Amino acid sequence: MARKKDKRKTSSLSETLGFNTIFHNEKLNFVIGLLLLVMAGYMILAFTSFFTTGAADQTLIEMPKVGELMNTQREFKNSCGSIGAHTAYFFVKRCFGLASFLVPTFLCMVAMRLMRAYQLNLVKWFLCLMLLMIWLSVTLAKFLSPVFVDQCYNPGGDHGVFLCTTIENLVGSPGLTAILIVIAIAFLTYISAETIYLIRKLLNPVKFFTDRVKFNVTSYEEQNTAKPTNTIETLEDPKVFDDPTTEVIEFEGDDVAMPTGPARATGDTKATPEPADTEKDKDVVMDIKVAGDEKEAVGTSLVNGNVTTMAPYDPKRDLENYHYPTLDLLKKYENDGKPYIDMAEQTANKNRIVEVLRNFGVEISSIKATVGPTITLYEITPAQGVRISKIRNLEDDIALSLSALGIRIIAPIPGKGTIGIEVPNAKQNIVSMESILNSKKFQETTMELPCAVGKTITNEVFMFDLAKIPHLLVAGATGQGKSVGLNAIITSLLYKKHPAELKIVLIDPKKVEFSIYSPIANHFLAKVPDEDAEPIITDVSKVVRTLNSLCKEMDTRYDLLKQAGARNIKEYNKKFISRQLNPEKGHRFMPYIVVIIDEFGDLIMTAGKEIELPIARIAQLARAVGIHMVIATQRPTTSIITGNIKANFPGRIAFKVSAMIDSKTILDRPGANQLIGRGDMLFLNGNEPVRVQCAFVDTPEVERINKYIAQQQGYTTPFELPEPDNGDGENLGSSADMDMQHLDPLFEEAARLIVLNQSGSTSLIQRKFSIGYNRAGRLMDQLEKAGIVGAAMGSKPREVLIQDEVSLDNQIKSLRTVH
Numbered sequence: 001m002a003r004k005k006d007k008r009k010t011s012s013l014s015e016t017l018g019f020n021t022i023f024h025n026e027k028l029n030f031v032i033g034l035l036l037l038v039m040a041g042y043m044i045l046a047f048t049s050f051f052t053t054g055a056a057d058q059t060l061i062e063m064p065k066v067g068e069l070m071n072t073q074r075e076f077k078n079s080c081g082s083i084g085a086h087t088a089y090f091f092v093k094r095c096f097g098l099a100s101f102l103v104p105t106f107l108c109m110v111a112m113r114l115m116r117a118y119q120l121n122l123v124k125w126f127l128c129l130m131l132l133m134i135w136l137s138v139t140l141a142k143f144l145s146p147v148f149v150d151q152c153y154n155p156g157g158d159h160g161v162f163l164c165t166t167i168e169n170l171v172g173s174p175g176l177t178a179i180l181i182v183i184a185i186a187f188l189t190y191i192s193a194e195t196i197y198l199i200r201k202l203l204n205p206v207k208f209f210t211d212r213v214k215f216n217v218t219s220y221e222e223q224n225t226a227k228p229t230n231t232i233e234t235l236e237d238p239k240v241f242d243d244p245t246t247e248v249i250e251f252e253g254d255d256v257a258m259p260t261g262p263a264r265a266t267g268d269t270k271a272t273p274e275p276a277d278t279e280k281d282k283d284v285v286m287d288i289k290v291a292g293d294e295k296e297a298v299g300t301s302l303v304n305g306n307v308t309t310m311a312p313y314d315p316k317r318d319l320e321n322y323h324y325p326t327l328d329l330l331k332k333y334e335n336d337g338k339p340y341i342d343m344a345e346q347t348a349n350k351n352r353i354v355e356v357l358r359n360f361g362v363e364i365s366s367i368k369a370t371v372g373p374t375i376t377l378y379e380i381t382p383a384q385g386v387r388i389s390k391i392r393n394l395e396d397d398i399a400l401s402l403s404a405l406g407i408r409i410i411a412p413i414p415g416k417g418t419i420g421i422e423v424p425n426a427k428q429n430i431v432s433m434e435s436i437l438n439s440k441k442f443q444e445t446t447m448e449l450p451c452a453v454g455k456t457i458t459n460e461v462f463m464f465d466l467a468k469i470p471h472l473l474v475a476g477a478t479g480q481g482k483s484v485g486l487n488a489i490i491t492s493l494l495y496k497k498h499p500a501e502l503k504i505v506l507i508d509p510k511k512v513e514f515s516i517y518s519p520i521a522n523h524f525l526a527k528v529p530d531e532d533a534e535p536i537i538t539d540v541s542k543v544v545r546t547l548n549s550l551c552k553e554m555d556t557r558y559d560l561l562k563q564a565g566a567r568n569i570k571e572y573n574k575k576f577i578s579r580q581l582n583p584e585k586g587h588r589f590m591p592y593i594v595v596i597i598d599e600f601g602d603l604i605m606t607a608g609k610e611i612e613l614p615i616a617r618i619a620q621l622a623r624a625v626g627i628h629m630v631i632a633t634q635r636p637t638t639s640i641i642t643g644n645i646k647a648n649f650p651g652r653i654a655f656k657v658s659a660m661i662d663s664k665t666i667l668d669r670p671g672a673n674q675l676i677g678r679g680d681m682l683f684l685n686g687n688e689p690v691r692v693q694c695a696f697v698d699t700p701e702v703e704r705i706n707k708y709i710a711q712q713q714g715y716t717t718p719f720e721l722p723e724p725d726n727g728d729g730e731n732l733g734s735s736a737d738m739d740m741q742h743l744d745p746l747f748e749e750a751a752r753l754i755v756l757n758q759s760g761s762t763s764l765i766q767r768k769f770s771i772g773y774n775r776a777g778r779l780m781d782q783l784e785k786a787g788i789v790g791a792a793m794g795s796k797p798r799e800v801l802i803q804d805e806v807s808l809d810n811q812i813k814s815l816r817t818v819h
């Protein structure tokens with residue numbers, strides 16, 4: 001406990017002093033790294049110069065005179081001046097001798113890490129280099145001193161000499177040598193297990209050589225029939241030679257079944273170098289020559305073209321240096337979700353419950369309290385003969401008698417024969433987002449879209465997989481914690497997902513809730529292609545466009561899934577990553593898309609069916625293609641949460657509502673009206689609702705996370721959703737309908753690329769300009785309308801209708817003159 005408290009104090013001190021922000025400032029880190037790199041270079045130079053100038057500088061250093069350090073007369077000979085001379089003298093002479101070079105080496109490593117050139121485990125390196133330096137200094141002092149007799153320094157430095165003499169005095173020269181060897185071997189073994197093998201070889205060289213000879217002899221003999229030299233090398237266990245019978249039996253079987261032999265024979269390399277046994281051996285060799293078999297295997301892999309021979313596709317490659325947000329961006333709170341147990345309060349509550357129940361004629365045999373961050377659950381086992389239905393009927397009376405806000409009675413607790421009474425704690429703790437994300441459960445989760453939103457009454461981290469839910473409805477009266485809940489969902493996704501894997505569509509009619517996410521637009525947000533379209537959609541008219549666009553994206557994804565023979569996005573992406581799907585045919589890695597709509601009630605009120613229908617359509621179908629929705633409303637009425645919406649949003653989160661009817665609208669049962677607010681919520685997905693205290697994530701925390709992400713390299717634009725079909729003929733015109741004003745800025749360049757390559761391939765445009773598939777597809781449509789390429793021909797590239805650049809220039813000129 002004490003230790004934990006100290007830790008908390010330190011972190012808050014570092015926070016107060018601003019260290020947290022300093023160590024997360026990439027630019028500052030880079031500059032410090034650069035400084036360390038220069039310093040390391042300077043030290044190396046000074047140390048090297050010391051070998052020739054050390055003797056001359058030594059007297060000056062050992063008998064300093066006032067002002068000499070300024071070196072105005074250039075008394076110090078070291079090429080790095082007086083400071084260089086002092087540094088080199090200190091490290092090389094006074095400390096570690098030649099091993100001192102490891103000091104600047106470590107500085108270089110720190111610099112590399114700070115500059116993010118290499119991800120090094122500095123603690124490990126520090127310990128290794130430290131040990132190596134001490135060992136080296138003693139070893140050099142011991143063995144190289146006679147060579148360096150004329151030098152002003154000892155090769156092991158004063159440190160080496162001191163340790164060497166001290167240990168020698170204790171254990172003598174052989175003892176010191178033994179110690180040094182043992183340390184060296186232990187160190188090498190720690191670094192690589194190969195050392196063990198080498199030492200075994202050294203200890204028993206005879207066995208090693210005889211094994212070799214055996215191999216060679218066998219392979220020589222086998223040369224008479226065939227030359228499966230490779231297979232001989234695979235034989236590592238000499239016992240196989242000693243026990244030929246078993247192998248023979250296996251191979252006899254294979255003789256009969258030659259055509260099916262390959263798999264067995266290749267798997268059975270042990271049998272290959274069967275010695276002597278003439279006739280059969282020939283067969284064996286023929287069998288093994290299933291090397292012809294290998295050729296066949298190569299042949300089958302060629303069926304899929306070059307694609308399969310390539311390394312797996314890495315969707316994160318574009319942003320391979322992306323760093324996930326760190327936990328210190330989040331705030332810690334005093335007592336952080338760990339309940340404060342007030343025994344007096346607990347006993348008083350227990351006595352009241354027992355008394356109230358007794359007044360209603362209910363006897364209990366035991367009572368157990370589980371103290372959560374904001375609520376305590378009293379679990380009551382009724383005495384024998386008491387019917388639970390009796391207690392259920394008394395629910396209101398019991399709640400009234402206990403006269404506390406937020407009491408909820410669960411009779412019975414599902415799966416148990418007990419009755420639960422939830423009573424709010426007098427002192428409620430905030431559950432910080434940090435405590436949730438810092439949990440093993442969250443960090444080790446394998447969920448696709450993990451949303452860690454709070455803690456249950458039993459203090460367990462509560463999380464769900466949005467990909468499984470698959471759509472979530474969040475409702476609650478105003479000021480009860482909806483926005484915080486949505487931020488908690490987004491935060492946990494940002495902590496677990498790479499920008500390549502997740503895209504978020506934020507719809508915010510209130511205009512203020514999601515604006516904090518605009519800095520991460522190029523990393524995580526998705527929007528429709530519209531020049532003035534904000535990545536966070538606040539305009540109701542644009543919401544319809546965005547939802548239609550999502551419907552189109554959903555349809556396209558379904559088509560791609562069908563072509564790929566995949567049942568869902570997970571299978572599809574797996575195939576794409578293993579390069580079984582050809583990007584030339586329109587296939588692409590599909591990120592999950594999470595659509596979050598705050599105040600969805602406002603939208604329904606203003607746009608009605610226009611909004612409800614696409615939402616219901618996406619909710620009905622989009623699960624398999626990785627599009628998931630979270631919609632929130634503070635008006636949980638049946639006119640907003642219609643039957644259609646309810647049927648398609650199986651996941652529900654209810655924050656406190658004022659009336660039971662609202663609770664019934666959200667959860668199909670009462671309960672939400674008995675919550676206590678400030679993040680107290682009920683989560684329902686199927687069976688019984690779970691009471692959860694939502695994690696608290698404040699606006700400054702979200703801002704810090706977004707800043708952390710935003711300062712890293714991102715994509716050039718937000719993820720582009722497809723242009724929705726608006727039915728006004730925009731996509732249907734001929735070249736005469738082209739409006740040059742609204743062409744993609746890359747139109748001309750793309751046209752030139754297509755004409756020069758004489759290949760109407762969308763993926764060519766995509767690759768060349770590093771743009772998304774949707775934008776490339778739109779460019780291709782525009783090129784078609786401009787008469788530059790022909791109509792789409794399924795998965796084949798389109799026909800290019802213009803043969804050379806001159807004709808292309810004329811065509812573009814004519815397009816311009818038309819308008």
Ligand SMILES: Nc1ncnc2c1ncn2[C@@H]1O[C@H](COP(=O)(O)OP(=O)(O)OP(=O)(O)O)[C@@H](O)[C@H]1O
Nearest residue numbers: 477478479480481482483484634678679694695696
């Ligand atoms: N999980 C929580 N833990 C502690 N306090 C909370 C929590 N959630 C919300 N609160 C408190 O409640 C206040 C209101 O929360 P929030 O803004 O999320 O409500 P809301 O339901 O979104 O309201 P509105 O609909 O008006 O936007 C917060 O400022 C905070 O003080």
